[in-house]
Amino acid sequence: MNLKGKIILLAAVSTVLIALFLLIDLNGSWDYAFPRRVKKVLAIVMTGGAIALSTMVFQTVTNNRILTPSVMGLDSLYMLIQTTVIFVFGSFTLYQMGANANFLINVCLMVIFSGILYKMLFRREGSRSIFFLLLIGMIFGTLFSSMTSFMEVLIDPNEFQFVSDKMFASFNNVKTELLLIAGIVMAAALLYFARFAKYLNVISLGREQAINLGVPYDYAVKRLLIVVAILISAATALVGPITFLGLLVVNVAYEWMKTYRHSYLITASILISVIALVGGQLVVERVFTFSTTLSVIINFIGGVYFIYLLLKESKA
Amino acid sequence: MIQVTNVSKVYGGKKVVDNVSITIPTGQITSFIGPNGAGKSTLLSMISRLTGKDTGQILVDGKEVSQWKSGDLAKKISILKQSNHISLRLTVRELVSFGRFPYSQGRLNAEDEKFVDEAIGYMGLEEMQHRYLHQLSGGQLQRAYIAMTIAQDTDYILLDEPLNNLDMKHSVQIMKILRKLVADLNKTIVIVIHDINFASFYSDYIVALKDGRIENEGKTDSIIQSQVLRDIYDMDIKIEEINDNRVCVYYA
Numbered sequence: 001m002n003l004k005g006k007i008i009l010l011a012a013v014s015t016v017l018i019a020l021f022l023l024i025d026l027n028g029s030w031d032y033a034f035p036r037r038v039k040k041v042l043a044i045v046m047t048g049g050a051i052a053l054s055t056m057v058f059q060t061v062t063n064n065r066i067l068t069p070s071v072m073g074l075d076s077l078y079m080l081i082q083t084t085v086i087f088v089f090g091s092f093t094l095y096q097m098g099a100n101a102n103f104l105i106n107v108c109l110m111v112i113f114s115g116i117l118y119k120m121l122f123r124r125e126g127s128r129s130i131f132f133l134l135l136i137g138m139i140f141g142t143l144f145s146s147m148t149s150f151m152e153v154l155i156d157p158n159e160f161q162f163v164s165d166k167m168f169a170s171f172n173n174v175k176t177e178l179l180l181i182a183g184i185v186m187a188a189a190l191l192y193f194a195r196f197a198k199y200l201n202v203i204s205l206g207r208e209q210a211i212n213l214g215v216p217y218d219y220a221v222k223r224l225l226i227v228v229a230i231l232i233s234a235a236t237a238l239v240g241p242i243t244f245l246g247l248l249v250v251n252v253a254y255e256w257m258k259t260y261r262h263s264y265l266i267t268a269s270i271l272i273s274v275i276a277l278v279g280g281q282l283v284v285e286r287v288f289t290f291s292t293t294l295s296v297i298i299n300f301i302g303g304v305y306f307i308y309l310l311l312k313e314s315k316a
Numbered sequence: 317m318i319q320v321t322n323v324s325k326v327y328g329g330k331k332v333v334d335n336v337s338i339t340i341p342t343g344q345i346t347s348f349i350g351p352n353g354a355g356k357s358t359l360l361s362m363i364s365r366l367t368g369k370d371t372g373q374i375l376v377d378g379k380e381v382s383q384w385k386s387g388d389l390a391k392k393i394s395i396l397k398q399s400n401h402i403s404l405r406l407t408v409r410e411l412v413s414f415g416r417f418p419y420s421q422g423r424l425n426a427e428d429e430k431f432v433d434e435a436i437g438y439m440g441l442e443e444m445q446h447r448y449l450h451q452l453s454g455g456q457l458q459r460a461y462i463a464m465t466i467a468q469d470t471d472y473i474l475l476d477e478p479l480n481n482l483d484m485k486h487s488v489q490i491m492k493i494l495r496k497l498v499a500d501l502n503k504t505i506v507i508v509i510h511d512i513n514f515a516s517f518y519s520d521y522i523v524a525l526k527d528g529r530i531e532n533e534g535k536t537d538s539i540i541q542s543q544v545l546r547d548i549y550d551m552d553i554k555i556e557e558i559n560d561n562r563v564c565v566y567y568a
Contacts, residue, residue, distance in 0.1 A: 211386065215387075
């Protein structure tokens with residue numbers, strides 16, 4: 001099967017899954033259930049696409065196949081922001097603040113935080129700086145989660161209910177107006193990304209080859225990492241911490257496509273992401289009848305796959 | 317023309333390259349020789365903008381390297397470093413095609429394909445052009461990388477230890493191809509090289525570095541002398557002449 005054939009197959013599978021998701025057990029409820037399912041599918045496609053694209057770009061830029069943008073601590077920062085709001089102002093404020101404001105505050109804080117991280121990254125020259133970024137990201141990530149759990153143990157148990165709701169990604173109650181604003185943010189990031197997309201293949205050859213071939217390396221990599229931060233922040237603020245998905249879909253895309261061309265790799269990883277999320281959501285709703293969450297399923301499959309990757313890499 | 321004027325580079329308080337000025341002769345092979353840590357690779361990296369310089373000026377065709385647009389400079393000068401570690405699933409032909417990126421931005425036209433074909437032919441890689449890089453031996457891999465720089469079609473080609481880890485046969489093969497590039501296509505080639513006999517046999521001009529400074533420079537014959545080499549390497553090296561070529565006997 002050639003590359004185009006593989007993409008078409010993935011597209012077909014995701015279309016079928018989406019159709020199943022939209023139509024199964026609908027019982028003619030076109031006015032009530034259908035619009036709600038469409039909303040859910042939209043949220044899934046947007047977050048899945050954003051996570052897949054940003055993880056692919058992040059791995060190419062860092063030249064590492066087992067990293068995800070979550071090492072920068074964005075997930076933990078999101079949890080910290082949510083917990084702090086509830087801890088300081090109470091859950092009522094979070095409710096009253098409105099979804100849009102909450103979304104924008106989250107996105108802005110996460111992007112600012114990544115900006116500071118990147119500043120540290122680009123202060124130094126050479127490849128050591130990637131490890132420096134990872135180290136700083138992990139330390140901050142740990143700091144954020146410690147602060148979060150500190151507040152969680154002090155909080156009123158009823159309030160904690162709200163916090164724990166935020167801990168897992170969920171597509172079940174995505175707000176319509178949020179979809180619009182997240183869509184705008186993501187579309188803007190994508191548009192900006194398109195200018196640098198042609199450099200990705202060359203960047204995957206490594207810094208020295210990329211510079212040799214005339215890529216404005218530092219300029220392009222900075223811009224790409226900013227796009228990654230915006231997409232991850234928007235996706236996380238929309239549905240919750242879900243970056244683990246990226247590792248899974250990007251590596252499946254590599255294994256499945258067996259190419260170096262990012263035009264195909266990115267398309268494939270976005271489609272695989274949609275398949276995993278829509279399929280996972282179907283299982284959650286139809287098999288487990290909502291007794292578990294999508295994150296649990298994704299993290300389980302992802303964890304198993306991660307161990308497999310480690311074993312394979314250690315053999316090679 | 318490549319002109320280096322008063323260039324210095326400091327790493328962690330140590331001057332790796334110290335106030336170096338050279339002019340690289342065009343249409344010739346120039347070898348950078350000298351002991352480990354003399355600053356040869358750093359100098360090469362600075363000329364090719366892989367590493368920034370702290371002070372001084374490097375002119376490529378009359379224009380300061382940092383003033384060139386990166387994409388335009390990639391059509392003038394190409395660099396191949398010694399450690400090339402690519403984990404991508406690439407065939408030889410795909411790797412060589414990357415050499416056309418400065419011209420085509422990834423969308424190869426008929427002319428680009430012609431250059432790729434020529435580069436592959438030049439390095440004798442026709443039969444293995446659809447093999448994957450990880451299936452190649454060290455010598456074949458090195459030839460594939462050099463084919464990529466040939467496809468890049470630049471006036472200046474900088475190679476950092478191109479013979480590293482190659483046996484004699486492949487080393488000679490690559491040096492002959494470099495000579496051919498100079499003779500046929502009038503390229504200017506700069507190599508960093510450790511084996512002074514290869515420098516003696518195949519280069520026109522030699523720049524000897526030591527402790528970040530230029531110890532000596534000149535035509536090959538004027539450098540491959542016992543006196544001169546003693547100053548560079550701090551060891552006695554006998555020079556024998558075989559068929560008009562000077563061979564250094566340093567196995568004391």
